[in-house]
Amino acid sequence: MSDTIIEAHNLTVLYGRKPALWNVDFELPKKKVIGIMGPNGSGKSTLLKSIMGVVEPTSGFTKIYNQELDQVRDRVSYVPQRQEIDWDFPASVWDIVSMGRFQKRGLFKKLTGEDKDIITDSLQKVNMLGYAKRQISQLSGGQQQRVFLARAIAQQGDLFLMDEPFAGVDIATEEMIISLLKDMKDAGKTLVIVHHDLHTAQSYFDHLVLLNTRLIACGPTNEVFTDQILTDTYGGRLTTISKISQELENKEFPIRHK
Amino acid sequence: MQFWENITTFFSAENYTLFVVSLGSGILCFAAGVVGTFTYLRKRALIGDVISHSVLPGVAIAFMLTGVKNPIYFLTGAIISGLLSIWIVDFVQAKSKLKPDTILALTLSVFFGVGIVLLTRIQHSGVAAQSGLDSFLFGQAASMGIFDVKLFSAIAVINIICITVFLRGFSLVSFDEHYAKGLGFNISILKSFLALITVITVAIGVQAVGVVLMAALLITPAAGARFLTNSIPKMLAFAGLFGFLSGLIGVFISYSGTGMPTGPWIVVVLSIFALIAILFGKKKGVFARMRLRKSNNVKINNENVLKDIYKLADKGNNTISVQDLIEKEKHSLSKLKSTLNRLEATDYIDQVRGLVILSDKGRIAAREVIRKHRLWEIYLSKYFQLDEDHLHDDAEGIEHVITPEIEKELIKLLDRPKTDPHQSEIPY
Numbered sequence: 001m002s003d004t005i006i007e008a009h010n011l012t013v014l015y016g017r018k019p020a021l022w023n024v025d026f027e028l029p030k031k032k033v034i035g036i037m038g039p040n041g042s043g044k045s046t047l048l049k050s051i052m053g054v055v056e057p058t059s060g061f062t063k064i065y066n067q068e069l070d071q072v073r074d075r076v077s078y079v080p081q082r083q084e085i086d087w088d089f090p091a092s093v094w095d096i097v098s099m100g101r102f103q104k105r106g107l108f109k110k111l112t113g114e115d116k117d118i119i120t121d122s123l124q125k126v127n128m129l130g131y132a133k134r135q136i137s138q139l140s141g142g143q144q145q146r147v148f149l150a151r152a153i154a155q156q157g158d159l160f161l162m163d164e165p166f167a168g169v170d171i172a173t174e175e176m177i178i179s180l181l182k183d184m185k186d187a188g189k190t191l192v193i194v195h196h197d198l199h200t201a202q203s204y205f206d207h208l209v210l211l212n213t214r215l216i217a218c219g220p221t222n223e224v225f226t227d228q229i230l231t232d233t234y235g236g237r238l239t240t241i242s243k244i245s246q247e248l249e250n251k252e253f254p255i256r257h258k
Numbered sequence: 259m260q261f262w263e264n265i266t267t268f269f270s271a272e273n274y275t276l277f278v279v280s281l282g283s284g285i286l287c288f289a290a291g292v293v294g295t296f297t298y299l300r301k302r303a304l305i306g307d308v309i310s311h312s313v314l315p316g317v318a319i320a321f322m323l324t325g326v327k328n329p330i331y332f333l334t335g336a337i338i339s340g341l342l343s344i345w346i347v348d349f350v351q352a353k354s355k356l357k358p359d360t361i362l363a364l365t366l367s368v369f370f371g372v373g374i375v376l377l378t379r380i381q382h383s384g385v386a387a388q389s390g391l392d393s394f395l396f397g398q399a400a401s402m403g404i405f406d407v408k409l410f411s412a413i414a415v416i417n418i419i420c421i422t423v424f425l426r427g428f429s430l431v432s433f434d435e436h437y438a439k440g441l442g443f444n445i446s447i448l449k450s451f452l453a454l455i456t457v458i459t460v461a462i463g464v465q466a467v468g469v470v471l472m473a474a475l476l477i478t479p480a481a482g483a484r485f486l487t488n489s490i491p492k493m494l495a496f497a498g499l500f501g502f503l504s505g506l507i508g509v510f511i512s513y514s515g516t517g518m519p520t521g522p523w524i525v526v527v528l529s530i531f532a533l534i535a536i537l538f539g540k541k542k543g544v545f546a547r548m549r550l551r552k553s554n555n556v557k558i559n560n561e562n563v564l565k566d567i568y569k570l571a572d573k574g575n576n577t578i579s580v581q582d583l584i585e586k587e588k589h590s591l592s593k594l595k596s597t598l599n600r601l602e603a604t605d606y607i608d609q610v611r612g613l614v615i616l617s618d619k620g621r622i623a624a625r626e627v628i629r630k631h632r633l634w635e636i637y638l639s640k641y642f643q644l645d646e647d648h649l650h651d652d653a654e655g656i657e658h659v660i661t662p663e664i665e666k667e668l669i670k671l672l673d674r675p676k677t678d679p680h681q682s683e684i685p686y
């Protein structure tokens with residue numbers, strides 16, 4: 001399918017012996033806003049990380065544009081979960097957004113005037129230019145999120161993987177971000193977004209991946225956003241799945257390997 | 259003067275040994291402070307302890323294998339076992355569910371324990387040359403020679419070059435490993451490289467200050483420097499400077515007193531530097547925050563008194579008596595007087611024989627405070643469920659906090675209202 005941007009094939013990720021993703025298989029379409037949803041600990045962050053090559057899958061693989069990640073890395077921007085970072089780190093907003101240019105310039109080359117224009121532009125897009133010199137420790141949650149978004153934009157990729165960009169963000173900021181994301185989609189970008197709020201899911205996303213260690217459903221929002229599938233994702237099966245995980249972890253059952 | 263004599267002897271080139279020892283300690287502490295900045299930034303303060311304790315078995319084994327006290331053999335042994343300890347920590351962390359501090363503590367005790375056992379064996383074996391291996395435990399800065407100074411200088415230069423070249427990579431890895439990996443950088447090479455120069459620095463330093471204090475040389479300079487600046491290059495510079503000065507001063511102190519060990523003094527001086535930075539740091543320091551709080555209190559006082567003067571004067575002319583002012587609010591006389599003097603010094607008011615005259619500048623400032631107060635009351639009553647009699651108290655506090663930008667926003671949001679909830683006019 002030429003329309004596919006990300007393909008996951010039999011993706012399994014174990015932390016130690018504990019499965020975070022189990023046999024996940026899907027294809028995601030280009031130029032859409034795609035939501036990844038599931039309860040806490042269901043493997044959403046792990047999914048993004050294995051697409052980005054940050055964690056190694058135990059078995060299976062993912063492909064982007066039908067290619068290995070390394071060949072297309074410069075087209076992919078990753079926005080990590082905000083809570084995973086130490087915001088007391090000595091860096092300014094400008095410093096953080098500059099990181100978006102490091103891929104292009106490598107570890108040693110100086111940033112050029114063009115880079116600085118791009119950084120300025122990205123900050124402007126998220127309405128944070130006035131904060132460029134601020135210490136990141138002085139930012140509110142919503143501002144931190146916008147800084148991360150600016151950094152991703154500065155990378156100038158066309159696929160964005162974002163881990164909970166709306167967590168800890170007020171409504172006004174959320175609306176600002178979502179309209180920015182829709183603009184990006186209209187400009188031909190693909191956005192994959194880990195999200196928690198069921199109420200807004202339908203209006204935000206064209207396509208959904210519902211996850212609970214295993215893949216529950218993947219498809220256009222209007223097809224998969226059904227009561228039954230949501231119950232499967234968030235409801236009763238959760239406990240069974242985690243019990244199975246515990247068994248696998250504690251009782252030394254053989255687990256698949258590559 | 260004993261002290262002065264000490265200083266002159268200290269700096270006279272005749273005292274060659276002392277010159278060597280102080281220079282050597284300064285350079286060593288500089289090198290440690292610089293590379294330790296990244297240990298600190300990566301939140302791996304404890305890893306410094308692990309490495310420094312873990313070099314011990316390497317040193318002992320080097321001695322057992324070669325039977326001679328050659329610093330190069332010691333260094334090789336120390337570096338190998340230091341690297342091994344880091345590798346074990348990382349490996350166990352990746353493969354087990356143990357908490358990071360448990361892993362660090364375990365690795366440290368196992369390596370250190372083995373080191374002590376080996377040292378004891380060497381001691382009991384009665385080899386004559388063994389005396390001196392103890393110096394790895396508590397350090398022996400006094401025995402520093404010109405060779406050591408060269409060695410320290412070499413590692414200092416290596417550290418500076420590596421960190422300058424890899425500043426971007428090291429900073430990126432310290433801030434967010436996952437993101438760095440996502441960008442496609444080889445973070446394990448960056449991390450190993452950082453680990454390597456850290457281990458070499460520690461292995462070299464342990465002979466001078468001992469395993470127990472070496473970790474402090476890594477972490478303390480950075481911890482202090484963090485309070486002085488928010489930029490990594492400046493942090494590196496401060497940490498290096500703290501290290502260098504502490505090395506010099508520590509040696510000097512231990513030299514002036516008789517029989518006082520050098521290593522501990524260096525660490526004491528370092529801690530004093532760090533403490534000073536924590537207290538006096540420009541933005542984050544304790545005193546900076548106290549000053550800010552104080553200046554806020556002054557501002558609040560000024561504005562409150564100005565407002566009172568305006569309200570009293572508003573009824574008649576611009577002139578009121580201090581007595582009226584005391585009666586209006588229950589100001590304490592001395593506090594009121596100092597506030598009035600401050601206001602006079604900044605031309606908000608003039609004082610003549612118990613009378614207070616509001617200047618034009620004062621009038622404008624007072625109206626601004628009152629305007630903010632009333633705008634805030636409207637804002638609260640419009641958007642929040644708050645009883646009318648609570649509005650005033652809330653606004654009393656907030657009126658001093660509202661910046662001109664926020665005021666503009668309020669006026670726009672409230673559509674430039676004419677009166678507040680108590681029907682008082684808003685002075686624009």
Ligand SMILES: Nc1ncnc2c1ncn2[C@@H]1O[C@H](COP(=O)(O)OP(=O)(O)OP(=O)(O)O)[C@@H](O)[C@H]1O
Pocket residue numbers: 015016019020038039040041042043044045046047081
């Ligand atoms: N580095 C790790 N080591 C061990 N286990 C991990 C690690 N990272 C995640 N896990 C476990 O893997 C599972 C999936 O984690 P993941 O972070 O992917 O979930 P998530 O869906 O993003 O959750 P959340 O909504 O809380 O962000 C969880 O049970 C978690 O405890």
Ligand SMILES: [Mg+2]
Pocket residue numbers: 044045046081163
């Ligand atoms: Mg997550």
